[in-house]
Amino acid sequence: MNNKSKIDIVVADATGSLYAKEPKVYPREVDGRFQRLRTAAVFWLLGMFYAFPWISIGGQQLVLFDLPERRFHVFGLTFWPQDFYLLTLLLIIAALSLFFFTALAGRLWCGYACPQTVWTEVFLWMERKIEGDRNARMRLDKAPWTAEKLLRKSAKQFVWIVFALWTGFTFVGFFTPIRELGHEALNGGLGGWESFWIVFYGFATYGNAGFLREQVCKYMCPYARFQSAMFDRDTLVISYDPLRGEPRGHRRRAAERFVPAGESVVAFNPLDATVPDGQQRVLGDCIDCLACVQVCPTGIDIREGLQIECIACAACIDACDAVMDKMEYPRGLIRYTTENSLVGKPQRVLRPRTLIYAGILASVIGAFLWLVSARDAVIIEVLHDRNALFRTIGQGAIENSYNVKLVNKTDADMLLSLRTETDLPLRMIGRPSVTLAPNEVYSLPLTLRAESGTVHGRQPISVTVVDAQGNVLVRGDSHFFAPESP
Structure with a gap:
């Protein structure tokens, strides 16, 4: 086990402290194909979060979880408490997706889509714009307090707080119509609970993305602890190739790495990764520049092997590839690979485990889409x-009264009528019908009559709802009560 994954308990120092202070991580900015992919994910995910509450379809907020009215509006669809079984399917889909992608390629969720990662990237971007690059931030923190340092630190905190409060406001806007919420905020009329959740979620964003950062991933997130149960030796993980990289060592560009035994370093073709006959390895491809460590958002050294702190962001791959390009060495010293591949065994990304996960996931997603449609x-x-099971009217006829509760779950007006489906000789009194507005709840009275002696005891019936075209939309079950037979 490497030092970074050990518990930081140390012998008491002169001050009597039993615990080592966690060093601050200053991740260096990096560019590369994986970083561009992560940036695109940040824009996409934050774009959805901050934009969706402000988009309306037919006057209805695109995404709104209306808890007081017990209605969820999502992409033009309205979900009621009776639809909560769909939420169960969504949770199953989320769990299966996590199993599938983890078994396939490790912690992709952590590196590209986790809210902690996404918001930390934004806070780091703001920090770089105000305090400078990695070296400038390190110098600033070590420097004594001056007017410039106070200005930069204060500006950073101010921007962080404003952005965190806007995040909290947007979060509450998913539960309270955001335009109404904005009007209340501008006029000082926010309710107690709304104010609490704006501040609470803003504080959580500020603390997690601004200060805790990698500590959340390393110590607070349970996923890092149980992810190994979903790994096997064919899981794609970010790894350093020690057979190619060792022994490490600084050198000039295109310096030689193999020489005849006993001879000094002269010249070498850096693109040749094999050891020529009669020669010995002097240096591997790793020039020990520490670029992979400097760009890591959790501050680990990927060269020490697979670690639970690694969030699979692939920043080390981009940094190492850039160094390999400058040294005119082949890329891939740090890469997505499998444990089997590193030791020369065949690489099997598609295997029974991933295929089973993919099949189950596709089936559940298909079932979810079918149930929604x-x-x-x-x-x-x-x-x-x-008040009464039945009542007797003239000539011994029996009547039962019902209260039919109807809910229009669509976003359009609907003309609805009631019919009965039963083999009993029942007659509906009147023709109950009503026009319901979108999402309206309405109670419609219904009376059913049976002539004397035609129905006895407790009998099941069904009441159907039909639209203006006569299509049956839904059925409701109940019972018709009459005196028992003599």
């Missing part, structure tokens, strides 16, 4: 009159 447009609940 096939869900009822109307909710019906048939409630029998609680």
Whole structure:
């Protein structure tokens, strides 16, 4: 186990402290194909978070979790408590996705899509713009307090706090219509709970992305602890190739790495990664520049092997590839690979585990999409009159009264009518119908009558809801009560 993964407990020093202070990590900015992919993910994910509440479809906020009304509006669809089984499927899809992508390529979620990673990238970008690059930030922190240092530190904290509060405001805007929330904020009319959650979520963003950063990934996130259960030797992970890179050593560009035994260093073709006959290895491809360590957001050295602190952001790959290009060495000293591949065994990315995960995931996603498309447009609940099971009217006829609760789950007006489906000789009194506005809840009275002696005891019935074209939308079950047979 490497030193970075050990518990930082040390012998008491002169001050009596039993714990070593965690050193601050100053990740260096890096450019490369994986960093550009991460940047695109940041723009996409934060774009959805900050933009979705402000987009409306037909006057309805694109994404709104309306808890007081018990309605969730998502991309033009309205979900009610009766649709919460879909939430269960979504959670299953999220879990299966995590299993699949982890078994396939390690901690992709952590490196590219985790909120902690995404917001930390934004806070680091703001820090670089105000305090400078890695070396400038390190010098600034070590320098004594001056007017310039106070100005830069204060400016950074101010920008962080404003952005964190805007994040908290946007978060609350997913639960309270954001335009109404903005109007209340501008006029000083925010409610207590709204103010609390704006400050709470803003503080969480400020603390996690501004100060804790890699500590959340290393010590607070449980995923780092149980991810190994989903790994095997064919999982793609970010690894350093020690067979190619060792022994490490500084050298000039295109310096030789192999010489005849006993001879001094002269010349060498850096693109030849094999050891020629009769020669000995002097240096591997790793020039020990520490670029991979300097760009790591969790401050680890990937050359020490796979570590739970690694979030698979691939910053070390981009940094190492840039160095290999300058040294005119082949890329890939640090790369996505498997443990089997590193020891010369065949690499199997597609294997039974990943194929099973992919098949189950595709099936659950298909079931979810089918259930969403096939869900009822109307909710019906048939409630029998609680005051009397039945009543007898003229000539011994029996009547039952019901209260039919209807909910229009669509975003359009609907003309709805009631019909009965039963083999009993029942007659509906009147033709109950109603026009419901989008998302309207309405209680429609219904009376059913049976002539004397035609129905006895407790009998099941169904009430159907039909639209203006006569299409049956939904059915509700209840019972018809009459005196028992003599």
